[in-house]
Amino acid sequence: MDNSELLQPIKTRISQLFGxxxxxxxxxxxxxxxxxxxxxxxxxxxxxxxGGGSMDAxxxxxxxxxxxxxxxxxxxxxxxxMYKHAPDLMRVTMEEEVKIVFxxxxxxxxxxxxxxxAGVQWxxxxxxxxxxxxxxxAGADAVVAEGTEAGGHNGFDGITTFCLIPQAADAxxxxxxxxxxxxxxxxxxxxxxxxxxxxxxxxxxAASIESSAHENYKxxxxxxxxxxxxxxxxxxxxxxxxxxxxxxxVKQSEWGGAGIEQLKELYGSGRGRLGIFLGDGEEGMFEAxxxxxxxxxxxxxxxxxxxxxxxxxxxxxxSE
Amino acid sequence: MDNSELLQPIKTRISQLFGxxxxxxxxxxxxxxxxxxxxxxxxxxxxxxxGGGSMDAxxxxxxxxxxxxxxxxxxxxxxxxMYKHAPDLMRVTMEEEVKIVFxxxxxxxxxxxxxxxAGVQWxxxxxxxxxxxxxxxAGADAVVAEGTEAGGHNGFDGITTFCLIPQAADAxxxxxxxxxxxxxxxxxxxxxxxxxxxxxxxxxxAASIESSAHENYKxxxxxxxxxxxxxxxxxxxxxxxxxxxxxxxVKQSEWGGAGIEQLKELYGSGRGRLGIFLGDGEEGMFEAxxxxxxxxxxxxxxxxxxxxxxxxxxxxxxSE
Numbered sequence: 001m002d003n004s005e006l007l008q009p010i011k012t013r014i015s016q017l018f019g020x021x022x023x024x025x026x027x028x029x030x031x032x033x034x035x036x037x038x039x040x041x042x043x044x045x046x047x048x049x050x051g052g053g054s055m056d057a058x059x060x061x062x063x064x065x066x067x068x069x070x071x072x073x074x075x076x077x078x079x080x081x082m083y084k085h086a087p088d089l090m091r092v093t094m095e096e097e098v099k100i101v102f103x104x105x106x107x108x109x110x111x112x113x114x115x116x117x118a119g120v121q122w123x124x125x126x127x128x129x130x131x132x133x134x135x136x137x138a139g140a141d142a143v144v145a146e147g148t149e150a151g152g153h154n155g156f157d158g159i160t161t162f163c164l165i166p167q168a169a170d171a172x173x174x175x176x177x178x179x180x181x182x183x184x185x186x187x188x189x190x191x192x193x194x195x196x197x198x199x200x201x202x203x204x205x206a207a208s209i210e211s212s213a214h215e216n217y218k219x220x221x222x223x224x225x226x227x228x229x230x231x232x233x234x235x236x237x238x239x240x241x242x243x244x245x246x247x248x249x250v251k252q253s254e255w256g257g258a259g260i261e262q263l264k265e266l267y268g269s270g271r272g273r274l275g276i277f278l279g280d281g282e283e284g285m286f287e288a289x290x291x292x293x294x295x296x297x298x299x300x301x302x303x304x305x306x307x308x309x310x311x312x313x314x315x316x317x318x319s320e
Numbered sequence: 321m322d323n324s325e326l327l328q329p330i331k332t333r334i335s336q337l338f339g340x341x342x343x344x345x346x347x348x349x350x351x352x353x354x355x356x357x358x359x360x361x362x363x364x365x366x367x368x369x370x371g372g373g374s375m376d377a378x379x380x381x382x383x384x385x386x387x388x389x390x391x392x393x394x395x396x397x398x399x400x401x402m403y404k405h406a407p408d409l410m411r412v413t414m415e416e417e418v419k420i421v422f423x424x425x426x427x428x429x430x431x432x433x434x435x436x437x438a439g440v441q442w443x444x445x446x447x448x449x450x451x452x453x454x455x456x457x458a459g460a461d462a463v464v465a466e467g468t469e470a471g472g473h474n475g476f477d478g479i480t481t482f483c484l485i486p487q488a489a490d491a492x493x494x495x496x497x498x499x500x501x502x503x504x505x506x507x508x509x510x511x512x513x514x515x516x517x518x519x520x521x522x523x524x525x526a527a528s529i530e531s532s533a534h535e536n537y538k539x540x541x542x543x544x545x546x547x548x549x550x551x552x553x554x555x556x557x558x559x560x561x562x563x564x565x566x567x568x569x570v571k572q573s574e575w576g577g578a579g580i581e582q583l584k585e586l587y588g589s590g591r592g593r594l595g596i597f598l599g600d601g602e603e604g605m606f607e608a609x610x611x612x613x614x615x616x617x618x619x620x621x622x623x624x625x626x627x628x629x630x631x632x633x634x635x636x637x638x639s640e
Binding site for chain 1: 481509513546547554609635
């Protein structure tokens with residue numbers, strides 16, 4: 001088996017939907033996924049997403065323009081619907097004629113009419129089968145089903161990738177993208193076997209060379225072991241983060257019986273920027289998934305995509 | 321592909337270690353895994369385990385004798401090391417010359433010397449990589465690494481199967497059994513791709529015909545959807561359970577900021593027996609894993625093993 005055979009396209013409903021070589025989508029993470037990362041992932045044959053959730057309209061527009069200048073392959077954007085700038089980001093997306101839109105954190109029905117009439121390819125991110133069916137009913141082209149091991153903001157029900165993906169696959173007709181815990185070719189192929197048509201990868205790309213996250217953040221992800229990720233704020237709005245002094249404070253409060261008001265105060269605001277972008281592990285939040293334990297190096301997006309694809313084909317060919 | 325080809329043995333380090341056709345182990349669950357279930361699983365080519373954790377020494381002995389009379393293939397026992405009758409169960413295991421022992425819930429070093437000198441094949445169940453390495457160092461023949469989606473008692477760190485298995489596989493030299501969230505052939509094959517040499521399946525067997533769990537319990541597992549399993553007591557000793565009136569009470573207490581003393585009181589004692597064995601969903605605990613959402617029928621152990629094996633071979637052959 002030569003090298004070119006190990007990089008041959010992987011045809012699934014997701015790669016066909018978005019016109020990409022490999023059904024590997026880079027999550028549109030706040031403070032980490034700017035044009036540098038998304039263009040590098042798209043150049044490598046995956047689908048890069050610009051994370052709009054930490055940008056205002058004009059910054060977002062600049063990232064879209066730079067991404068388009070850097071790569072002539074498909075790329076997309078991620079817009080959290082509950083984000084205060086979401087309507088502006090939607091407007092910019094249309095003005096700049098971005099053709100692939102991922103939404104998250106909000107009611108898909110509100111976005112559906114607008115996105116469908118704009119003729120974009122649209123996927124929405126959910127943590128349960130019930131929500132996945134709502135997204136399908138709203139007319140989305142694909143669903144991202146995200147297990148509780150995913151980084152950053154998370155569902156309340158704590159359903160893991162291993163349990164969520166086969167149940168979502170059984171329930172859905174539209175293509176399914178698995179997210180949460182996928183950081184190498186093993187997770188990629190396992191997710192496909194559980195019933196996914198593609199995968200969304202956050203944490204490993206957040207720690208890549210092209211990520212705009214702070215070096216302290218990337219280092220913390222690379223150094224994290226299996227027990228070094230904590231899912232905090234489970235009762236008020238779950239967030240998965242690498243264990244830092246701040247994360248430890250959150251855990252002690254929760255396990256010590258802190259009430260909702262206390263937790264909201266501890267949650268505060270701006271902690272993602274402080275942690276991910278500015279590298280402050282004392283007061284900032286290092287949002288990341290449990291797959292941090294599988295991330296061992298800060299690598300280029302291209303090397304990450306290659307690792308996924310070559311490992312995938314090697315495993316497939318070896319089982320013959 | 322004829323039927324016999326779809327039931328051919330699956331050779332891995334785990335099937336070789338235990339001398340079984342398929343590396344499918346039925347978890348030795350309290351109140352569900354008596355001789356009827358374990359003998360049926362072993363007869364079907366997997367490895368049945370008698371769950372000692374809800375038996376006293378003499379009841380345990382009767383189950384071992386009946387299991388041996390019912391099947392001439394390998395079977396084993398599960399002994400939770402922190403259980404009050406554990407020393408007696410160990411003694412009976414030796415007296416009855418059971419050759420396969422799974423231990424859980426306790427310090428593996430204490431059991432190691434005894435079990436190794438007795439010449440049994442020994443596996444111990446853990447929720448983290450660090451603990452897996454301790455089990456390997458203690459001289460065990462295999463490790464069961466159990467993700468947080470598993471039923472019943474669970475680790476504190478909440479590591480999911482999707483993240484735990486590849487990290488454990490990277491760290492270990494001895495064979496690895498994946499547990500947590502595995503309820504059909506998709507989970508079986510996915511776990512193997514993540515790096516396991518075999519799987520341990522609890523919830524689907526707990527809801528099987530041969531399980532000694534109450535019909536109310538089995539019905540609750542079969543009816544559960546993806547969001548109907550709750551991981552309670554996260555700060556005092558996590559237990560995964562199907563949502564019932566009792567589980568809802570636990571959730572409200574935890575999310576409402578209950579302290580450790582309050583939670584311990586709510587935890588009480590004997591709730592597993594009351595729920596699983598006596599079928600009381602109001603005050604009893606229906607211990608089960610998140611894979612309950614994937615269990616759709618009350619089936620025989622043989623049909624469950626067949627579903628795993630045939631689905632496994634179909635997927636392998638189709639990828640050729």
